[in-house]
Amino acid sequence: MLTIGTLSKKTGTKVQTIRYYEQIGLMPEPGRTEGGQRRYDNAQLDRLSFIRHSRQLGFSLVAIRELLDLSDHPNRPCDEADAIARRQLKQVEQRMARLKALRTELKRMVHECSGGRTGDCKVLEVLRDHSECLTEHEEIGA
């Protein structure tokens, strides 16, 4: 029987976050001691590890919910899990492409700054005038 603190250490998830996962129904309600403290078993430890690892790979909690659901039904075809992972991969690739464009632009800005007064600062100038950019870039919601 594991306390929430132990679970926290074993998975690298903050205690508050574990409770939050329970609250939104991602983790099941655990057993309780007489005094009302949570006690977990190994199945729950595995589940949290799964969640944590998926988060590290950038999956949203919604996607994780689906993945957990699939994981709970080993006899169903795994196309869906595959599709979710593919979607995630695609997102990661899109984000990388965007970041690449941003990096180019930022590098150019920083390079051209000659260290004078802000009035002549290339960094600020570029920010003022998008037309100085070589690439289009639509970051914002990333």
Next chain:
Amino acid sequence: MLTIGTLSKKTGTKVQTIRYYEQIGLMPEPGRTEGGQRRYDNAQLDRLSFIRHSRQLGFSLVAIRELLDLSDHPNRPCDEADAIARRQLKQVEQRMARLKALRTELKRMVHECSGGRTGDCKVLEVLRDHSECLTEHEEIGA
């Protein structure tokens, strides 16, 4: 004299967002008509463009506040603006590196899925067991 809607179209910023920027003090309070509607001038259009462009390059609103402040004082040395841009560049590079590791892992997961039942699904298996990963990855707060 520009309405908020015109400003919105010209900069690609949603009307609500412009009002939000005003609320948090990033945009100045504009003039109003007798009836209380906002009316902007070109200086404010420029400022919003600056903000929008900076957001596209991934700067936080806090960083943008600093950049705007520097931009308002053309006689100060521009080291600070340069430093902010360099920090942003560094962040972008870090994010790229992390995404690269994630991409590798996701690709491998997707590749190895042979399309059977979820019980044998490589995707789910990898999520279950971090030790199957070739790289360490600490995404989460990205």
Next chain:
DNA sequence: GCTTGAACCTCTAGCGGCTAGAGGATGTAT
């Protein structure tokens, strides 16, 4: 058995950066 103190509990509020919607007022074109 008693005391300490770390770890637990619930609850509320906040972060960033918006976004959505209710419910109503204004501005402009016809």
Next chain:
DNA sequence: ATACATCCTCTAGCCGCTAGAGGTTCAAGC
């Protein structure tokens, strides 16, 4: 004069946590 697009304020919600207040429980040491 009327229609109706656009504007206004206000509140609440999104994601994924995180922090803190104020109080209780557990386990170890004496």
